Amino acid sequence: MSKINLENIVQFQQIGEASHQPLGDVVTNNKDSSYRRAAEDKEKTLLLAIDIQNDFMDKGALGVPGATKDVERLLQFMAKHFEDITHIMASLDTHKPQQIFHPSWWKDKNGEEPKPLTMITYEDIQSGKWIPKYEAEKSKNYVKKLEKTSKKQLCIWPYHCLKGSTGAAMEGQFAKLAYFHSVARDYELKTVVKGEDPLSEMYGIIQPEYSEKDLVRWDLIEEMKKYDKILIAGEAKSHCVLESIHQIIEHLKDEPKRLENLYVLTDCMSSIPGFEKETDREFTILSETYGIKLITSTDYK
Numbered sequence: 001m002s003k004i005n006l007e008n009i010v011q012f013q014q015i016g017e018a019s020h021q022p023l024g025d026v027v028t029n030n031k032d033s034s035y036r037r038a039a040e041d042k043e044k045t046l047l048l049a050i051d052i053q054n055d056f057m058d059k060g061a062l063g064v065p066g067a068t069k070d071v072e073r074l075l076q077f078m079a080k081h082f083e084d085i086t087h088i089m090a091s092l093d094t095h096k097p098q099q100i101f102h103p104s105w106w107k108d109k110n111g112e113e114p115k116p117l118t119m120i121t122y123e124d125i126q127s128g129k130w131i132p133k134y135e136a137e138k139s140k141n142y143v144k145k146l147e148k149t150s151k152k153q154l155c156i157w158p159y160h161c162l163k164g165s166t167g168a169a170m171e172g173q174f175a176k177l178a179y180f181h182s183v184a185r186d187y188e189l190k191t192v193v194k195g196e197d198p199l200s201e202m203y204g205i206i207q208p209e210y211s212e213k214d215l216v217r218w219d220l221i222e223e224m225k226k227y228d229k230i231l232i233a234g235e236a237k238s239h240c241v242l243e244s245i246h247q248i249i250e251h252l253k254d255e256p257k258r259l260e261n262l263y264v265l266t267d268c269m270s271s272i273p274g275f276e277k278e279t280d281r282e283f284t285i286l287s288e289t290y291g292i293k294l295i296t297s298t299d300y301k
Helices: 021-027 067-080 122-127 135-147 174-182 218-224 235-252 257-258 276-290
Strands: 047-049 089-091 190-194 229-234 262-265 292-295
Touching: 021 174, 047 235, 067 174, 067 229, 067 262, 089 174, 089 235, 122 135, 218 235, 229 235, 235 257, 235 262, 235 276, 257 262, 276 292
Parallel strands: 047 089, 047 229, 089 190, 229 262, 262 292
Antiparallel strands: none
16 A cells, blocks of 8 residues: 655644645645555545534634644545545535525624624514514524424524635535646546525535425436445534535435445544534434444554
8 A cells, every 4th residue: 555645735733724825736746656546445434524624623613622733633534544534525615605504694683783693583573572674474484494404493593604704615625635636636626616505504415404495416326336445534513514424315215235234433523612512422423223333533444
């Protein structure tokens, strides 16, 4: 197995910070590499990296405490298993200010917007506590249906991952290694943009929490079926990672062998504060029920 010199590609002290090194410089370092082509792998393994973006790093707009160390461990894992990972798929949370989970969508009777982490219920809308500025009937219907069909209520989040912004970009050090991997192993890095529909929340990579439209990413489900193993890391464990795993299970549960080859790298993800206990409990239930593997990055063989 070819070894890579990780220190020549990434700078751990710059995780979550702006990187000014052109990605092309990293890619061209691969010119004389002798890595096996991904197409030659007998066992196909996908690394699913969920929302490893600047705004979810510790100092980001919606920072997840522990994310910087999570990425450091993930980079070390990627280097150690460079030729074990066939392909990398990276999801990118992508929004605009005018979306139902951002403050600018709502106002109270005094015209004030809700503060981040405010929970808005259907009863709040009925009573006039919170008034949608846009799409009033659709907004009310969304919250009503969300409460009936989902475990989560509508949460107002800080503005984050705004399309085209630095915060929405892939974290710089992860991006360098991910793109280097794709060129060294001769495949196209797979990216999945999610969360652009203004009238829905999309924590998971496959479908929104609730939507009147058919926004299910059937192509991703079929793509995942091509792999013998799927490794999952990213942010935040309590929301986008957990919901992505729920959705993968929902669509692959008729093929239990696939779920038994789903590996969650528990030390390469962290929860949003306040959600830790219920998240860990949910992961335990999923593991016991469906056989998914909860392991640390150093325990993976």
